[in-house]
Amino acid sequence: MTHQPRTPAAQPGTLRRGGRRPPAGPPGTVWPHHPGGTADTLAEIIGRYARPGHRVLLLPPPTDAARPRTGPGREPDWAWHLAHPGPGLARHHHVQVRTGPPPGPVSPTGPAPRTGLATARTGPSARSRSGLPAGTRVAGPDPASAPPGPPPDRPQPGHPGPGSPSPVRAGLVVTAAGPHGCGWVPGLPWSGLLTPSGTLAVLTRCHRSAGRWVDPLPALTAALATAGLAWTDHITLPDPGLEPGPRTLGPAGSQPAAYAHPGPARVDPQPPVRHQPAHTDLLLFRPVRQPRQPSQPRRTRPTQTRSGANG
Amino acid sequence: MAEAPARRTGRTPAGEAGWVSVWPAGQTGPAAQLAAGGYLPATAADATGLPPAVAAHAIRAYTRPGQTVLDPDCGAGTVVVEAVRAGRHATGLTGPRWWPLARANLTAAKHAGAPGDGMVLDPQPVSGRPAGLAAVLGGTDLVLTTLRPDRTGPPRSRRPTSPRPGPDLAGWSSPAVDRLAGLLAWCRPLLRPGGHVVVAARPVRRGGRLLDLPNILDRAAGQAGLVPVDRCAALTSPLPDRRPPATWRPAGTHLTVYVFHAPPHPEQADTPALPAPAAAPRLQAAAQMGAELGWAA
Numbered sequence: 001m002t003h004q005p006r007t008p009a010a011q012p013g014t015l016r017r018g019g020r021r022p023p024a025g026p027p028g029t030v031w032p033h034h035p036g037g038t039a040d041t042l043a044e045i046i047g048r049y050a051r052p053g054h055r056v057l058l059l060p061p062p063t064d065a066a067r068p069r070t071g072p073g074r075e076p077d078w079a080w081h082l083a084h085p086g087p088g089l090a091r092h093h094h095v096q097v098r099t100g101p102p103p104g105p106v107s108p109t110g111p112a113p114r115t116g117l118a119t120a121r122t123g124p125s126a127r128s129r130s131g132l133p134a135g136t137r138v139a140g141p142d143p144a145s146a147p148p149g150p151p152p153d154r155p156q157p158g159h160p161g162p163g164s165p166s167p168v169r170a171g172l173v174v175t176a177a178g179p180h181g182c183g184w185v186p187g188l189p190w191s192g193l194l195t196p197s198g199t200l201a202v203l204t205r206c207h208r209s210a211g212r213w214v215d216p217l218p219a220l221t222a223a224l225a226t227a228g229l230a231w232t233d234h235i236t237l238p239d240p241g242l243e244p245g246p247r248t249l250g251p252a253g254s255q256p257a258a259y260a261h262p263g264p265a266r267v268d269p270q271p272p273v274r275h276q277p278a279h280t281d282l283l284l285f286r287p288v289r290q291p292r293q294p295s296q297p298r299r300t301r302p303t304q305t306r307s308g309a310n311g
Numbered sequence: 312m313a314e315a316p317a318r319r320t321g322r323t324p325a326g327e328a329g330w331v332s333v334w335p336a337g338q339t340g341p342a343a344q345l346a347a348g349g350y351l352p353a354t355a356a357d358a359t360g361l362p363p364a365v366a367a368h369a370i371r372a373y374t375r376p377g378q379t380v381l382d383p384d385c386g387a388g389t390v391v392v393e394a395v396r397a398g399r400h401a402t403g404l405t406g407p408r409w410w411p412l413a414r415a416n417l418t419a420a421k422h423a424g425a426p427g428d429g430m431v432l433d434p435q436p437v438s439g440r441p442a443g444l445a446a447v448l449g450g451t452d453l454v455l456t457t458l459r460p461d462r463t464g465p466p467r468s469r470r471p472t473s474p475r476p477g478p479d480l481a482g483w484s485s486p487a488v489d490r491l492a493g494l495l496a497w498c499r500p501l502l503r504p505g506g507h508v509v510v511a512a513r514p515v516r517r518g519g520r521l522l523d524l525p526n527i528l529d530r531a532a533g534q535a536g537l538v539p540v541d542r543c544a545a546l547t548s549p550l551p552d553r554r555p556p557a558t559w560r561p562a563g564t565h566l567t568v569y570v571f572h573a574p575p576h577p578e579q580a581d582t583p584a585l586p587a588p589a590a591a592p593r594l595q596a597a598a599q600m601g602a603e604l605g606w607a608a
Contacts, residue, residue: 236333236544275543
């Protein structure tokens with residue numbers, strides 16, 4: 001099987017969501033905030049990294065919604081959007097949402113909803129409850145009614161753990177791992193969730209609060225490498241509201257919008273400054289192609305020796 | 312099951328209002344930045360060097376006027392030039408290929424009125440004299456550099472390939488990566504307590520995989536006693552204005568900026584910054600020492 005990258009530059013002829021062709025040029029590592037909002041950015045991720053007809057699994061983090069909100073910009077709530085996908089997401093893909101189950105005693109051999117993907121709802125009620133159009137297969141409990149799960153620093157019972165069955169592999173898994181709750185990431189069988197040519201998209205960001213700075217990036221890349229995934233791309237998603245202007249360049253009024261060379265008389269603020277996180281990191285991972293098993297020794301056809309005996 | 316990921320934390324001062332992790336350092340292109348900075352045209356040949364706007368932002372964010380900046384792999388000298396233009400004192404180390412150009416850029420900046428003092432050294436004689444190295448570079452407030460990919464290596468395929476199995480990328484060995492990881496330990500004794508190390512890096516791929524630089528730097532910083540305090544995205548292309556949804560497209564490139572802090576040692580008092588920029592006795596003495604040792608300054 002050939003593994004074709006799905007970046008726009010690598011596949012200039014590939015049809016994107018909606019039938020548009022991606023523009024030619026170098027692959028961008030910065031995606032400005034989509035005018036349509038965070039939901040459209042999520043749709044763009046799916047449109048670029050999942051082919052039409054591919055199964056897409058949205059995996060909201062267990063309790064990321066409880067994370068404290070700080071930062072100067074309008075920080076996108078990726079966890080909420082993963083749990084509440086808009087109807088446009090399912091136009092070209094089979095989109096599934098996987099969330100944690102209601103709290104309570106969890107039996108390893110419990111009913112199918114505990115393991116999520118085995119149950120599917122279809123029909124008009126799905127639209128009203130999850131925002132997906134009729135006919136979209138939605139697995140697991142309704143994200144709108146799912147209460148917060150247990151603490152985040154251990155594998156969640158609602159997520160497919162190492163012993164959970166994974167009946168369906170997805171061509172694209174999208175999840176979010178906040179800086180205060182990514183302890184569940186190493187516990188998931190990521191390679192089992194993905195097709196051999198699938199893609200895992202992780203949305204994460206740094207966090208600074210009360211002088212404490214947390215960066216989940218090294219831990220995530222290390223954990224997913226251990227899980228058999230290779231880090232293939234790193235894309236920056238600036239927060240909404242970051243337009244070219246003084247606010248993005250430094251303290252208000254200290255520098256014009258466009259880059260200007262600092263003059264010798266410029267008055268600087270009191271360094272060192274600490275930058276407030278104002279962007280999301282979109283990390284792309286793919287399963288490592290396993291080397292071929294050493295093949296069986298080729299059977300040698302018995303050589304036909306011409307017998308010179310004439311009987 | 313793998314063990315839970317350790318978080319990368321650092322106790323830092325509160326964030327400065329208005330300084331955010333996205334640095335729009337590409338509102339004008341590289342050529343325009345070089346032209347505005349008075350660089351020699353040949354500077355554009357240093358394609359892996361740190362763009363002037365990124366260097367200027369980091370220098371303003373992590374140093375005060377009169378403090379010292381070191382780029383141990385300065386190439387054509389953008390870090391040195393931006394530092395002296397901003398009123399800092401700067402030292403750049405580079406090889407014989409870039410040394411004439413870096414020094415010419417520094418001379419042009421000084422001629423244009425840059426208030427800081429700077430010098431460009433050839434690291435070969437420096438590395439042979441550790442005592443002289445510490446005398447020249449000791450007390451640095453900011454080490455600012457970039458990852459320069461190896462010029463030699465496996466041929467790059469035009470078409471990205473699927474990831475192939477290989478060693479742990481955190482242990483991915485190449486001269487450039489080893490040099491960068493070793494840089495943190497090398498520069499640690501030169502840093503003034505409270506100083507910073509800033510590494511800006513473009514994405515580096517091999518065999519369809521992205522170099523796990525966060526873990527490489529994280530590990531090296533921990534061994535050197537440096538604390539990560541920031542990770543930013545320095546845009547090297549313009550952040551577009553608001554576009555209608557129909558014309559939106561992913562665009563732009565960035566450098567990932569890793570920032571480490573040298574915590575003040577308890578029994579080591581933080582010495583004040585150098586006065587001036589007009590007066591730089593230590594650097595003048597260092598330049599004199601360099602001249603005596605046969606270094607170009």
